[in-house]
Amino acid sequence: MPESPVDPKPAPGASPAASRLPLAGLRVLDLTLARAGPTCVRHLADWGADVIRVEPPGANDALGGPRDGFDFVNLHRNKRAIALDLKNPAGHAAFLRLARTADILVENMRVQVKHRLKIADEHLRPLNPRLIYASISGFGQTGPYATRGGVDQIAQGMGGLMSITGEPGRGPMRVGIPIDDLTAGNLLALGILLALYERERTGLGRYVHTSLLEAQVFMLDFQATRWLMDGHIAGQAGNDHPVNIPMGVFPTADKPINIAASSPKLWEVFCRALERPEWLEVPEWKTPQGRSKDRARVNATVAEVTRTKPSEYWIARLEEVGIPCGPINNIKEVFEDPQVRHLGMAMPMRHRRRGDIQVVASAINIEGLETGVYRDVPELGEHADEILAEAGFTADEIRDLRASGALGAA
Structure with a gap:
């Protein structure tokens, strides 16, 4: 050839x-x-x-x-x-x-x-x-x-x-x-x-x-297959993930941030990072399925802690232990972000x-x-x-x- x-x-x-x-x-x-x-x-x-x-x-x-x-x-x-x-x-x-x-x-x-x-x-x-x-x-x-x-x-x-x-x-x-x-x-x-x-x-x-x-x-991706395979019609979940908890928007002392800590391993690390190891002993929260069913209480309890300190503190703390998290930027802030600048998206x-x-x-x-x-x-x-x-x-x-x-x- x-x-x-x-x-x-x-x-x-x-x-x-x-x-x-x-x-x-x-x-x-x-x-x-x-x-x-x-x-x-x-x-x-x-x-x-x-x-x-x-x-x-x-x-x-x-x-x-x-x-x-x-x-x-x-x-x-x-x-x-x-x-x-x-x-x-x-x-x-x-x-x-x-x-x-x-x-x-x-x-x-x-x-x-x-x-x-x-x-x-x-x-x-x-x-x-x-x-x-x-x-x-x-x-x-x-x-x-x-x-x-x-x-x-x-x-x-x-x-x-x-x-x-x-x-x-x-x-x-x-x-x-x-x-x-x-x-x-x-x-x-x-x-x-x-x-x-x-x-x-x-x-x-x-x-x-x-x-x-x-x-x-x-x-629609997984929301489609939830219906096609399991017959579940998804509804609105706002800023929460439809099935994974906690994953969504949480308040801080200055502005909201996104946090994703839903897997068993990340949940354990998350509880310890927030200095709340007792959450690991709550019977309803021991499994992802249990936390999903009790999402309102989980989110409210987490929010009580996260709102006590500013967003930069929590982002640095959670990143340090491997918990995915990040700020919620407006469009101006997107293009000021150092990683976006590094990637050359403008x-x-x-x-x-x-x-x-x-x-x-x-x-x-x-x-x-x-x-x-x-x-x-x-x-x-x-x-x-x-x-x-x-x-x-x-x-x-x-x-x-x-x-x-x-x-x-x-």
Whole structure:
């Protein structure tokens, strides 16, 4: 078997700074909007793929917020852009030419939209058998809800998350981030990589898809299997762990902290660290199951002790004896935390109008490689001419496309 080259050949138009990253040489057509699809594509862009964002001419803020806004910049760094009207016959034909040379296409339109535009997998597969076509929908590509539009909070509700989030008796509660959008995007990126690996053996692409609802049901994890295997319908547990006690939020003399000391060994160490060895002799508390049943009394008794000293004291004391614990930070405090600083989760970026800013870094670490922002967020249609030229369009063809209204401003 021939050796793989050390440096993969970058795709035309790829950033030189990305040429050593794992996905260098791959071309991605990005038709995503909102958050779930862009979350997927951001993984590909950050790790070296040549991502071409395809937007309609005159695309407005509804496609991801103001182009200079925090959300758009964080989601759409490291891409090139073309503004192409897929409803225009000339624009549609131009898109098909781009699709012939693409490795991956990612979209999160409503299921019926891509079929109406004639850009679904079934339309592109005959043109490019190697294409990995990747989709995110609200509820799945088929089935009784397939044509419904879906957003994160709807999936949180339908997928059970809101029924187990929040304090008992307070009613359903959404979580504070769009967890279904983010999870669906992460899972689709994983599916794309699986299909890429298979393509190395077969030479053929696949249709890869997930949905917000599937992502949410998957993320129910042990709460789902409590029902599937034991018939237990979980409810809201607030800041307590649903089954492990004590594990949750406890008061201190200044601000609350999280403590996790539920296993038999940790419970013993915890009682001694709090100088309460007599808790080990309480009959109801001798087993995890007993402490879980008596959680209200356990939590109240622990809180009486923890509120006597400040948070830093308890964190230092419990860390010293191996009890997992930590502060409850606001977002500002997160990025001031020394470990978060060490991990480099605030990634520097130079923006053409906003200057030196920071965005959220990739959470994937590959030893010997480092990702970053190597390309600014593109203007609408900024790279149209070079993208089309790379696909074999002549200067006259590009002028004709623009004159037809199919191609937006460069």
